[in-house]
Amino acid sequence: xxxxxxxxxxxxxxxxxxxxxxxxxxxxxxxxxxxxxxxxxxxxxxxxxxxxxxxxxxxxxxxxxxxxxxxxxxxxxxxxxxxxxxxxxxxxxxxxxxxxxxxxxxxxxxxxxxxxxxxxxx
Amino acid sequence: xxxxxxxxxxxxxxxxxxxxxxxxxxxxxxxxxxxxxxxxxxxxxxxxxxxxxxxxxxxxxxxxxxxxxxxxxxxxxxxxxxxxxxxxxxxxxxxxxxxxxxxxxxxxxxxxxxxxxxxxxxxxxxxxxxxxxxxxxxxxxxxxxxxxxxxxxxxxxxxxxxxxxxxxxxxxxxxxxxxxxxxxxxxxxxxxxxxxxxxxx
Numbered sequence: 426x427x428x429x430x431x432x433x434x435x436x437x438x439x440x441x442x443x444x445x446x447x448x449x450x451x452x453x454x455x456x457x458x459x460x461x462x463x464x465x466x467x468x469x470x471x472x473x474x475x476x477x478x479x480x481x482x483x484x485x486x487x488x489x490x491x492x493x494x495x496x497x498x499x500x501x502x503x504x505x506x507x508x509x510x511x512x513x514x515x516x517x518x519x520x521x522x523x524x525x526x527x528x529x530x531x532x533x534x535x536x537x538x539x540x541x542x543x544x545x546x547x
Numbered sequence: 548x549x550x551x552x553x554x555x556x557x558x559x560x561x562x563x564x565x566x567x568x569x570x571x572x573x574x575x576x577x578x579x580x581x582x583x584x585x586x587x588x589x590x591x592x593x594x595x596x597x598x599x600x601x602x603x604x605x606x607x608x609x610x611x612x613x614x615x616x617x618x619x620x621x622x623x624x625x626x627x628x629x630x631x632x633x634x635x636x637x638x639x640x641x642x643x644x645x646x647x648x649x650x651x652x653x654x655x656x657x658x659x660x661x662x663x664x665x666x667x668x669x670x671x672x673x674x675x676x677x678x679x680x681x682x683x684x685x686x687x688x689x690x691x692x693x694x695x696x697x698x699x700x701x702x703x704x705x706x707x708x709x710x711x712x713x714x715x716x717x718x719x720x721x722x723x724x725x726x727x728x729x730x731x732x733x734x735x736x737x738x739x740x741x742x743x744x745x746x747x748x
Contacts, residue, residue: 443621447548450548451548451553451700452734453551454548454550454554455553455554455556455557456555456557457554457557458553458556458557458558458624459557459558459560459621459623459624459694460621460622460623460624461621461622462557462619462620462621462622463619463620463621464619465615465616465618465619465620466557466560466618466619466620466621467619468619468735469617469618469619469733469737470556470557470733470736471736471737472737505622507622510640512616520550535564
């Protein structure tokens with residue numbers, strides 16, 4: 426049996442699993458509003474523990490979405506984090522998709538049938 | 548997750564660090580005191596200068612440590628950096644016009660152009676950089692109206708100096724409320740993370 430047609434394909438609504446994880450989305454959203462932020466600022470705004478934040482940053486760096494620059498400032502370790510151009514684009518696209526889904530969810534409540542087709546997470 | 552809360556916490560962070568107005572709140576009155584015709588002289592003047600500069604330096608150092616350890620640091624986007632330069636430029640330009648003795652100033656005027664210019668310059672600074680908040684309008688609007696009241700004539704040529712002495716109070720008050728706003732913005736960003744964490748898991 427074929428699936429009912431829908432104005433938007435599943436590809437258009439699919440979500441980026443790497444970015445969609447809440448902590449990583451928070452990190453990338455904060456970073457999208459600045460050129461660079463240090464580790465302390467990211468920890469303050471996201472409320473993540475040091476270990477948690479470190480592991481999320483490592484994953485994002487491995488994916489090429491952020492750059493991490495470690496240095497010493499007055500003998501204290503200092504970590505600066507910035508989005509790469511790809512990361513900036515990916516987080517903007519992700520929020521655009523979430524906004525799209527939010528708009529679609531509104532008529533779905535009135536029985537348009539969109540709720541039958543949950544977004545695919547890549 | 549509140550996208551705007553997270554973005555706003557990052558974008559406005561460098562410009563809502565209101566505690567920096569504390570050292571400024573010591574130095575602007577100092578400029579006023581040193582400009583007073585009948586102000587302190589000799590050893591008294593030296594004591595006032597050393598005392599207020601010392602207070603400004605000590606508070607500046609503590610504030611620098613506080614922000615570094617409590618909040619961390621960000622580098623604003625290039626467009627925000629440009630806006631900051633424009634905001635500071637506007638502040639200096641408006642203040643230059645208001646404080647310049649060859650432009651609007653008159654020794655017999657009964658209003659205080661300097662206080663009016665300071666209020667307008669500060670309002671322009673906030674409009675360009677972070678947008679006006681209610682406490683900006685309230686505090687700097689009050690300073691603006693106070694400067695326009697025809698009660699300054701009795702202070703003669705010293706009225707700008709006295710205005711500088713008095714401006715320390717609204718400056719520090721406005722800064723403390725900016726700091727409160729910053730703390731709230733960061734707390735809100737954190738709490739919005741928590742919401743999505745619960746939803747997402």
